[in-house]
Amino acid sequence: MKGQEWYQADDVAQEYDDKRFSGGGRLIDRREKQAVLSALGPVEGREILEVACGTGRFTVMLADQGADIVGLDISSAMLSQGREKAADADVSENVSFMLGDAGRLPFPDDHFDAVFAMRFFHLADTPVTFLRELKRVAREQVFFDTFRRPSMRVLYNWALPMGSRLYSQRDVRSLLADAGLELAHESHDFVFPYGFYRSLPGAVAKPFRAVDEAVGKTAAGDAVASVSYWDARGGE
Template sequence: MKGQEWYQEDDIAEAYEDKRFSGGGRYIDRREKTAVLEALSPLEDRRILEVACGTGRFTVTLADRGADIVGMDISEAMLEQGRRKAAAAGVEGQLSFLQGDAGRLPFPDDHFDAVFAMRFFHLAPDPEGFIEEMRRVTRDQVFFDTFNRYSTRSIYNWALPMGSRLYSDREARELAVGAGLEIAAVEHDFVLPYGFYRAIPKRIASPFRAVDTAVGRTPLGDRLASVSYWDARLP
């Protein structure tokens, strides 16, 4: 996987959320959590796997809302941050974190009600293989996001330390269909790329986000969006 060594360094894990979700990045965090919660709800007693859970942003949030959830990541440093977050939230007994390879999920077929991955497929060297594994271990739902090829994301994509794979709408749909899934719903957002929001304070980001959202509601919104959230189901 691109930038795998960089991603697993301790200092990257410690600073991961501050660099991405402080200031204007809070709008990214809020939108992503809304997308996940809306797609996976109702959560009570639902068995869920998060692939590439990182520091447990979503894992802890879903555990706090009643999900029976496992967070898996390749980076032990990221998982340690997740464990600390779970302890701080008082939900450490309601979830588990596991170090593992997304290409070989250590679970039997149909083990989970839902499997999801955020900020993952833009890094995946074998997206077809990974989504097939996700489909294998779920009995119902796979939820994931993609960064879009024909968007403002492409302007700075080359400069990212982990690289980034961009998808057209057709490629993302084919990814799901090729794994035997059907697209139940898709949402598009962020005409302005994530990197823009991360670079500015929240008070400055607020009016930009308002304009961004307004443009997203127009007929051009879906075509200009830099990120898409895909809700795929077993037929």
């Protein structure tokens, strides 16, 4: 798994949200949460697993909406941040945080209504192995995102501390087939990559986001997007 030691560092966990989701990064956070909520639909009473939950920004959001949710991550430092968020939001009774390996999920088959993973597959060295595990423990739904190839993300991919795996649409469709999943819905976004937005103050980032969304609505929008969201179901 790329970047495993980097993500487990205490200082990375403490600074993770501030570095990625402040300033222009708030636009990314808002869009990602919208994507998760749109895919999972009403979550009240549903049993959900988030793989690679990090600091718990999606976990806590879904717990606040009534989901019975487990957040799993390889980083105890990230999980500590998640527990603090859950306590601050008064949703600790609805969420459990667990230390674990996404390649060997500690749950029986068909244990959750839905399983999702955000900001995960760009680090996966053997993505089909992880995707099969997500499918194994999901009764109904598997949702995840990927970074697209080709896209503007390649311009700064080399600068990341652990690199990043990029996927074409064909790559993901093949991956889904190999994992025994059927694609229910896909969407694509962010012509300007995440790193671009994070480098800007919020007020400066908003006009660029408006242009980004306008391009995304054109016929060429999907072809130039840097992020894809995939909503899948278990095949027969």
